[in-house]
Structures are given as structure tokens and as C-alpha cells.
Amino acid sequence: QKxxxxxxxxxxxxxxxxxxxxxxxxxxxxxxxxxxxxxxRKGPELLMYTYSSGNKEDGRFxxxxxxxxxxxxxxxxxxxxxxxATYLCAMRNAGNMLTFGGxxxxxxxx
Amino acid sequence: xxxxxxxxxHEVTEMGQEVxxxxxxxxxxxxxxxxxxxxxxxxxxLIYFNNNVPIDDSGMPEDRFSAKMPNASFSxxxxxxxxxxxxxxxxxxxxxxxxxxxxxxxxxxxAGSRLTVL
Numbered sequence: 001q002k003x004x005x006x007x008x009x010x011x012x013x014x015x016x017x018x019x020x021x022x023x024x025x026x027x028x029x030x031x032x033x034x035x036x037x038x039x040x041r042k043g044p045e046l047l048m049y050t051y052s053s054g055n056k057e058d059g060r061f062x063x064x065x066x067x068x069x070x071x072x073x074x075x076x077x078x079x080x081x082x083x084x085a086t087y088l089c090a091m092r093n094a095g096n097m098l099t100f101g102g103x104x105x106x107x108x109x110x
Numbered sequence: 111x112x113x114x115x116x117x118x119x120h121e122v123t124e125m126g127q128e129v130x131x132x133x134x135x136x137x138x139x140x141x142x143x144x145x146x147x148x149x150x151x152x153x154x155x156l157i158y159f160n161n162n163v164p165i166d167d168s169g170m171p172e173d174r175f176s177a178k179m180p181n182a183s184f185s186x187x188x189x190x191x192x193x194x195x196x197x198x199x200x201x202x203x204x205x206x207x208x209x210x211x212x213x214x215x216x217x218x219x220x221a222g223s224r225l226t227v228l
Contacts, residue, residue: 034215043114043201043219044153088153090215096141096207097166098217102152 003027006089006101015110019076023089023101026070030091030099033065035074038086038103047074047087079108114220116202122226128190131223134183135204143217144177144187145201153201159185160207192227199224 006023013019021035032051036044050056053067062075072091076083089101115134123129135142143158157167162179170177174193179185189196203217 032215036217041221043203043221044217045219046216049215092215096158096160097155098215100153 001026002102003099004089004091004101006104008102008104010105010107012107012109013079015079015081015108017079017108019074019079019083019106019108021074021076021087021089021104021106023072023091024070025072025091025099027091027093027099028067028070029093031094032092033063033072034090034098035061035063036088036090036100038088040085044088076106079106081108081110084108114202114204114218116200116220116223118223119221120224120226122228123192124228125193126191127227128188129192129196129225129227131187131200131202131225133185133187133202133220135185135202136206136218137183139204139206139218140182141205141207142179142185143203143205144185145203145219146198147201147222148198156187189225192225194227197225197227 004025034049035047037047038044048063053065056063060077064073084107086103086105088103090098092098117132144156147153156169157177159179177187199222201219201222203219205217
């Protein structure tokens with residue numbers, strides 16, 4: 001079993017929909033939780049990161065962490081075609097090595 | 111800043127040939143990471159450096175893979191001899207831990223080197 005599990009999708013939604021992307025993990029030592037976005041033929045880029053449990057909002061994006069359930073989520077409000085990409089969750093403990101989920105491919109249709 | 115620069119962007123080679131991938135990290139970044147991405151296994155960390163010193167190479171698949179960082183502005187990942195199962199996109203990423211520990215979260219990735227071994 002992988003340390004970080006993520007549904008690969010693809011997830012197809014109409015423009016304007018609320019999108020929910022999720023990851024589960026098994027390592028209780030993870031403290032930092034990140035979401036990266038990867039467009040086709042590009043490298044991943046950081047969207048948001050949070051420390052420990054709770055919510056963090058940045059524009060249309062909200063990241064949630066529930067450490068008790070080992071479950072993290074990324075919500076995208078008013079989704080746009082430009083949000084179409086692969087979203088990778090990542091997490092780490094106190095060290096420097098990120099563990100990535102496999103990514104969820106999102107398609108937002110106009 | 112031009113970001114993390116990787117070359118070549120695409121490489122097609124035959125089994126048994128040597129492959130060298132190159133990376134120029136962002137100036138001032140003191141950490142450099144090499145990742146491999148495939149459909150089956152996702153994004154896997156191969157090795158990372160801190161101040162040009164290899165810190166953890168436990169992700170390097172086998173002795174055919176080697177990585178060096180001779181100075182703060184250049185790193186190479188070499189595969190010799192290459193095999194078809196090495197076909198993947200190889201990413202280099204860099205970050206800075208100066209000024210706080212959260213830098214490890216904010217990796218800046220290059221555009222990747224897509225390797226195909228026939």
C-alpha cells in the first residue's frame with residue numbers, strides 16, 4: 001500500500017462547478033501538506049501548503065487537513081477551464097523529503 | 111529568474127546507451143532534488159542534495175543511476191547503461207531553506223526531461 005493515495009480520475013466537471021480533490025495517507029508523522037498543480041508537459045507548481053490540521057483559503061482554493069482521519073482535501077470554487085490540470089497532493093514530516101500522491105486529472109469543460 | 115532549467119527536454123536513445131540529464135537550479139537555492147515521473151508509479155524522489163552534497167540517494171533505483179552536483183549551479187543525472195524501463199519524465203527541483211523550515215514545501219520544478227529508451 002502506498003503512503004499517499006489519490007484517485008487518478010479523470011474528474012470531469014462543468015465550468016463554474018465546485019471541485020473536491022482528496023488524498024488519504026498512512027504516515028501519522030506527516031506535518032506539512034501541500035497541493036501542486038501540473039499542466040500537461042510541465043513541471044508541478046505549488047498551489048498551497050498547510051501545517052497540521054485546519055483550513056487555509058487562497059482565492060478560489062481552499063485546503064483542508066484532517067489529521068485524525070489522515071485525509072486532506074482541496075476545494076476549487078467557480079472552476080474555470082484554465083483549472084484543467086493534474087493536481088498532486090504532497091506531504092512531509094520534519095525532514096526535507098516530500099511524498100507525492102499519484103495525482104488526479106481534472107477537466108473543466110466550458 | 112529563468113527558473114529551474116533542464117536539458118535536454120526530450121531524449122530518445124537505444125537500450126545500452128549512456129544518458130546524461132542536466133539541471134541548473136535557481137540561483138541561491140541550497141537544495142536540489144531529482145524526481146522521476148511515470149504513469150504507473152507517479153512522482154518518485156531519486157536523490158537530493160544540500161549545498162552540493164548528496165543527502166539521501168535511497169530512491170536511486172540501482173547502480174546504473176548516478177547523480178552529481180559539482181557546484182551550486184549545476185547537477186547531472188546519469189544512466190549507464192539505459193534500459194527501456196527507465197523511460198519516464200525526469201524532473202529537477204530546487205528550493206531554499208534559508209530563513210525558515212517551510213522552504214522544503216515550496217519546490218520549484220523544471221519543465222522535465224522526457225526520456226524514451228528503445
